[in-house]
Amino acid sequence: MKEKEIIYKVSELNFEIKNLLKNSFNQVWVEGEISGFKKSSLNHFYFDLKDENSIIACVIFKWFQNEINFDIRDGILVRVLAEVGTFERQSKYQLIIKKIIPLSLGKLQIEFEKLKKKLEAEGLFDEKRKKPIPPFPQNVGVVTSLYGAAVRDIISIIKRRAPNINLIIYPVMVQGEKAALEISNAIKEINEKLPYIDVLLVGRGGGSIEDLWAFNEEIVARAIANSRIPVISCVGHQTDFTISDFVADLRAPTPSAAAELVSKNASDLIIHIKQIEKRLISALKIIYQRLFQRFSIFINSGVYKNPLVLIENRAMIVDEMVEKMLRFMDDKLKNRENLFINLKGRIKNLDPKIPTKKGYAIATKNKKTIKKASELKEGDDINIIFSSGSTDATVKKIYTEDL
């Protein structure tokens, strides 16, 4: 062994190879056909790219999958941008793909487009063919697997939102070779033997396009189209479109959404009734308040608090009347008194002796006041009254003329 020769440890060599590959092929475009596509449990994609003679392992890590907008599956021709990486531990190399562009449609995609065109031409997707979904279905049929997430979601949503609905589940295989036949037979059989069913949910939970493929089969599409019972398709996720979706009377984006669709009205109705009940109760409270108001006006009234008020009121009225009467009498008496005083005054003024106080005298004959000289004859006896005292006199001469 010469001194200059380098002796590597296995790991050292692998490390060197890794660097060599990485530096030489860190940005390469490669074209090939996809084969052996697999999704790992951590959602990284693994497959091979191949041509007529050769094959190379590939991986698309989860963080490079965002921009992929087509179904990666076996048989598709693609162009990829990748670096060549190695697993040092196993001395295997592979393409670590950063970008992938489809160059051809896969076999399944071609079939899908072909069937879609054919059925569309037959008018199977026409809006006017679509049957209305009954607003309050009582019996809801479900054609799906008994073991998938779909059936569990449907049951729990219906039970919660419209517990009065009867669910009739027709268990079928939803993937694999027999799936399409089982699904289409189930739809036919329900139509024939369980005609009381109001609406049919046909579908399954999410999966790859291969998993969902049964719902792209012509036999299933035709069974749905021929169903007398309205069909709601619910296959996979929001983004998955199948032939069944186009031909169904209504497409629900997921099985849960289908369950919500059939239970929505009943659920709304339950909520509506609950609200009316609340209003009913609060109306009762208001009626009670109104009653209480009436009652409290009564119990706060004087009569209720002090029944004597009834008598007191009357007593007061009597009192008042007596008072009025007395006042009336009083007034009358006062008037009389005034009248009397007035008369007294007037009588005073009538005293015949008043002029005598001013020096006049009053002459009388037979106690009658003499007003004119002509009333007298010579020799008559007269009496003359002064302011104090009087005298008798005899008439000597009469002068009828005034002085």
Next chain:
Amino acid sequence: MKKDNSFELKLKKLEEIVNKLEDENTPLEESIKLFEEGVNISKELNEKLIEIKGKIEVIKKDAQGKINLEELKDI
């Protein structure tokens, strides 16, 4: 509930009753009668909609291909 007009009619009646109850001009004596009627109707509606529990049945086929419905009890 399909073809069940009485349900819709009863619901409408219940709505009318509540509207009347909420109207202050409705005499008290009438209100109390209406309330009783309303409670009865809402009870009926509830019985129909909520208290009648739907069944969950699974279709099983026997050897002759005859369909049987088997109730799923514990889900």
